[in-house]
Amino acid sequence: MAVSESEESRKRGVVAVVEPAGHKLPLSMAGPGAMGKTGYWRTQRPVVNTEKCTGCYLCWLYCPDNVIEMVPGKGPRGQDIPVIDYDYCKGCGVCAAVCPVKAIDMVDESKFLAKEKEEGDGNA
Amino acid sequence: MGMPKLLAMRGNEAVAYAAKYARVEVVAAYPITPQTIIVEKIDELISKGEMDAEMIHVESEHSALAATYGAAIGGVRAFTATSSHGLMYMYEVLWWTAGSRIPVVMAVVTRAMGPPWNIHVSHEDILATRDTGWLVSMAENNQEAFDLTLQMFRITEDPRVYLPGIVGLDGFILSHTVEPVELPDQETVDEFLPPRRQPYVMEPGEPKAMGNLVPDEYFEELRMDMQQSMENAVKVIREVGKEYAKYFGRDYSDLVECYKCSDADYIVAGTGSWMGDAKIAADKLREKGYRVGVMRLRWIRPFPWSDVREAAMSKRAVIVMDRSLSTGHAGPLFLELSSALEAKPSMIGVPAGIGGVDISYEDIERFTEKAIQLVEEHGRVYIPAMWYHLGKIFPTYPSSHVKLD
Numbered sequence A: 001m002a003v004s005e006s007e008e009s010r011k012r013g014v015v016a017v018v019e020p021a022g023h024k025l026p027l028s029m030a031g032p033g034a035m036g037k038t039g040y041w042r043t044q045r046p047v048v049n050t051e052k053c054t055g056c057y058l059c060w061l062y063c064p065d066n067v068i069e070m071v072p073g074k075g076p077r078g079q080d081i082p083v084i085d086y087d088y089c090k091g092c093g094v095c096a097a098v099c100p101v102k103a104i105d106m107v108d109e110s111k112f113l114a115k116e117k118e119e120g121d122g123n124a
Numbered sequence B: 001m002g003m004p005k006l007l008a009m010r011g012n013e014a015v016a017y018a019a020k021y022a023r024v025e026v027v028a029a030y031p032i033t034p035q036t037i038i039v040e041k042i043d044e045l046i047s048k049g050e051m052d053a054e055m056i057h058v059e060s061e062h063s064a065l066a067a068t069y070g071a072a073i074g075g076v077r078a079f080t081a082t083s084s085h086g087l088m089y090m091y092e093v094l095w096w097t098a099g100s101r102i103p104v105v106m107a108v109v110t111r112a113m114g115p116p117w118n119i120h121v122s123h124e125d126i127l128a129t130r131d132t133g134w135l136v137s138m139a140e141n142n143q144e145a146f147d148l149t150l151q152m153f154r155i156t157e158d159p160r161v162y163l164p165g166i167v168g169l170d171g172f173i174l175s176h177t178v179e180p181v182e183l184p185d186q187e188t189v190d191e192f193l194p195p196r197r198q199p200y201v202m203e204p205g206e207p208k209a210m211g212n213l214v215p216d217e218y219f220e221e222l223r224m225d226m227q228q229s230m231e232n233a234v235k236v237i238r239e240v241g242k243e244y245a246k247y248f249g250r251d252y253s254d255l256v257e258c259y260k261c262s263d264a265d266y267i268v269a270g271t272g273s274w275m276g277d278a279k280i281a282a283d284k285l286r287e288k289g290y291r292v293g294v295m296r297l298r299w300i301r302p303f304p305w306s307d308v309r310e311a312a313m314s315k316r317a318v319i320v321m322d323r324s325l326s327t328g329h330a331g332p333l334f335l336e337l338s339s340a341l342e343a344k345p346s347m348i349g350v351p352a353g354i355g356g357v358d359i360s361y362e363d364i365e366r367f368t369e370k371a372i373q374l375v376e377e378h379g380r381v382y383i384p385a386m387w388y389h390l391g392k393i394f395p396t397y398p399s400s401h402v403k404l405d
């Protein structure tokens, strides 16, 4: 018997036709932002003291949200330094805890909020 | 083209054949009475070379559904079956499957939940799935168990739906009872059931995560999408049911089956195999001069809201047979039907037959007549739980204040 077209499309190893059809789906791709802007969770903000930083990459390695980028050669002594994306940094303090030279301070977020508000008012 | 053939088989075997005709590629299961024959039969079909599928033997029902779901999310048609405690053990994975929007078909052979140990029919297992986002249907006979299973693949894989689906059949009454079942030929099934579609496929080499933490607002929007898909499913069920008649001669375009409803004053409502006995009871009551009809819910989810309202809203009374009880309130079907009908007709809930206690058409005739008499005596009544047990009426909470005897 000839193999019909429908049998052909039902061959072993042939997977389903993908057709998302506009549904909301519980899917995400690797990268920051799967959970939205987690920066708003933050109550403490990590602030890098670039004078102290040795550019060892430990904070970059440990950040659970993958929001630290190391910028090559931009430190005051030409060392690589961490730059934190505050849109997604949730303020967990892991970076501050692992820094071997205590170059990261956790600062109360309300200080920044007050300052931003002031600047905002000034601009208005 | 081949011809359909009529064979004698148990309900469980009918379901197994439906999985074969649907070209299911992966089955994962764990044995539990009264479901076991389904997966035994599938195993037999695989070992005889009649079915080209992988059977995964797992150590629990939680794993059975997880493995079935894993295969389905990987892009193949997958199937499992369970009952009672097995279904409860799967409960978490039911939510994972529905929430992920991956079509999967499962048979639930209804059985009581222990303790004490009981392997006979009750609906507390299947009705506990109402809130999970699965489509839920209930067969009245073995042919319908076959037909619903086959249709369930097409309905759940429809892009407007993309939700998993359960086909329910009553333990022993259908699962172990031999009835004539017409099996179609494969070519016709292939025409009726297109190759599988799904919203995404998990494949190696394309990293993505399903089920990660999301903002609460997005979570809620996903649930809204599921509710919309349930509404779409009503339409899809009707379409597929009509198509089914074209291919196989049996029409499933109605979500509820109405028997002599149009001229009836009184409607006996419920789901599952005992609704066949209810039809005999209705005929007997008609001989006594009561105009009785039967409304059988073929679908529980999506709830056939408009169908039910159309059939029963204007009736004098609706008597709801419930083979399970939300202990502390009333039978689940009573509550759902009271809500859909805005309790406009008199409503009498009759928990009965729980744990497989035999209910004959004479029993149905007896409690229905009792309910009709109450309505005739008092005018409008609303009795959530008028328990029927061994020929007697036991008014129970919350309707024990209604004087019944």
Ligand code: SF4
Binding pocket: A046, A062, A063, A064, A065, A066, A067, A068, A084, A088, A089, A090, A091, A092, A093, A094, A095, A096
């Ligand atoms: S506080 Fe936490 S999230 Fe923010 S940069 Fe440090 S390690 Fe990353």
Ligand code: SF4
Binding pocket: A048, A052, A053, A054, A055, A056, A057, A058, A059, A060, A081, A082, A098, A099, A100, A101, A102, A103, A104
């Ligand atoms: S761990 Fe400390 S020293 Fe190392 S790169 Fe980060 S801030 Fe600099």
